Amino acid sequence: MKVRIKSHWPPGHIRTPAYLRGKIGQIERRIGLFNNPEETAYRQTGPQRELVRVRFRMADIWGARAERGEDVIEAEIYAHWLEPV
Amino acid sequence: MPHDHYDHEHDHSHEGLSPSGHPYRADNDTDLSYWQAMEIALRELLIEKGHLTAAQLHAQINAMDSRSPANGARVVARAWVDPEFKAALLADAGAASRVMGFDIGPMHLIALENTKEVHNVVVCTLCSCYPRNLLGLPPDWYKSRAYRSRTVIEPRKVLSEFGLELPEHMQVRVHDSTADMRYIVLPAQPEASLGLTEEELAAWVTRDSMIGVGLPQAPQ
Numbered sequence: 001m002k003v004r005i006k007s008h009w010p011p012g013h014i015r016t017p018a019y020l021r022g023k024i025g026q027i028e029r030r031i032g033l034f035n036n037p038e039e040t041a042y043r044q045t046g047p048q049r050e051l052v053r054v055r056f057r058m059a060d061i062w063g064a065r066a067e068r069g070e071d072v073i074e075a076e077i078y079a080h081w082l083e084p085v
Numbered sequence: 086m087p088h089d090h091y092d093h094e095h096d097h098s099h100e101g102l103s104p105s106g107h108p109y110r111a112d113n114d115t116d117l118s119y120w121q122a123m124e125i126a127l128r129e130l131l132i133e134k135g136h137l138t139a140a141q142l143h144a145q146i147n148a149m150d151s152r153s154p155a156n157g158a159r160v161v162a163r164a165w166v167d168p169e170f171k172a173a174l175l176a177d178a179g180a181a182s183r184v185m186g187f188d189i190g191p192m193h194l195i196a197l198e199n200t201k202e203v204h205n206v207v208v209c210t211l212c213s214c215y216p217r218n219l220l221g222l223p224p225d226w227y228k229s230r231a232y233r234s235r236t237v238i239e240p241r242k243v244l245s246e247f248g249l250e251l252p253e254h255m256q257v258r259v260h261d262s263t264a265d266m267r268y269i270v271l272p273a274q275p276e277a278s279l280g281l282t283e284e285e286l287a288a289w290v291t292r293d294s295m296i297g298v299g300l301p302q303a304p305q
Contacts, residue, residue: 015264017210017261019237031193031266034264051264051266053266062238067240067241067242068241068253068257071240071256071257071258072256072259073259073261074259074260074261075261076261076265076266077263078264
């Protein structure tokens with residue numbers, strides 16, 4: 001399933017790497033529910049969030065600068081950072 | 086320690102250097118930072134109020150320092166000789182490591198299998214997430230900005246600097262350890278090691294091969 005990482009730039013403790021925001025990838029696997037670090041970093045308690053591993057082609061992240069476009073990066077992204085493509 | 090350099094061909098100054106020509110590490114004479122002072126204050130309060138003892142604290146530091154890549158190497162060697170264990174490791178690496186008796190705490194672990202077509206390498210671009218329970222403390226380079234930033238941009242160049250040249254047809258998979266998962270690479274077993282015992286094989290599994298910046302090697 002294709003997803004886009006939201007291109008949001010909120011302040012605070014964010015574990016969505018900047019270089020992946022706005023990029024499109026494929027869901028590699030769903031990992032389960034975890035505390036949301038954006039809240040726990042400030043001792044807030046909120047609902048747990050689904051954590052998803054997303055696979056990105058190097059070409060989709062770095063464009064023509066990629067060493068080899070078909071190499072991939074995989075990262076864990078919380079579901080509230082994903083939007084459908 | 087005085088030492089002369091009449092026999093040296095070069096003429097630069099060796100003042101302030103060790104006999105072997107290396108600079109001495111500067112003494113730690115600067116003021117405590119805010120957080121260093123906070124750590125000491127918190128530690129002393131916990132001890133004074135009887136929540137823990139200095140001996141308990143140092144026992145924990147000792148336990149953390151004594152974890153080593155030998156733990157991960159045993160997991161990899163088991164996977165090489167036991168196909169059922171390998172399947173369990175790839176399905177749930179945390180559970181499989183616990184079955185082997187490793188206390189990996191609440192860590193969520195994913196094992197990444199290297200094959201003839203795929204090479205995996207692990208990085209944490211945001212900080213220095215690392216499977217310490219299986220590999221011990223991370224090497225300094227793993228925490229450097231250079232490794233953390235370059236591995237997601239030019240992994241092949243980074244790997245070549247570790248002495249690992251990958252053929253063009255292989256896919257490189259970079260795993261950015263961004264959140265709750267920790268990763269261990271399951272390197273492919275070298276052909277030269279086929280037929281060895283699990284214990285012998287563990288000596289072939291290097292720390293770097295479990296991070297993905299190296300390959301297993303015959304013990305020296």
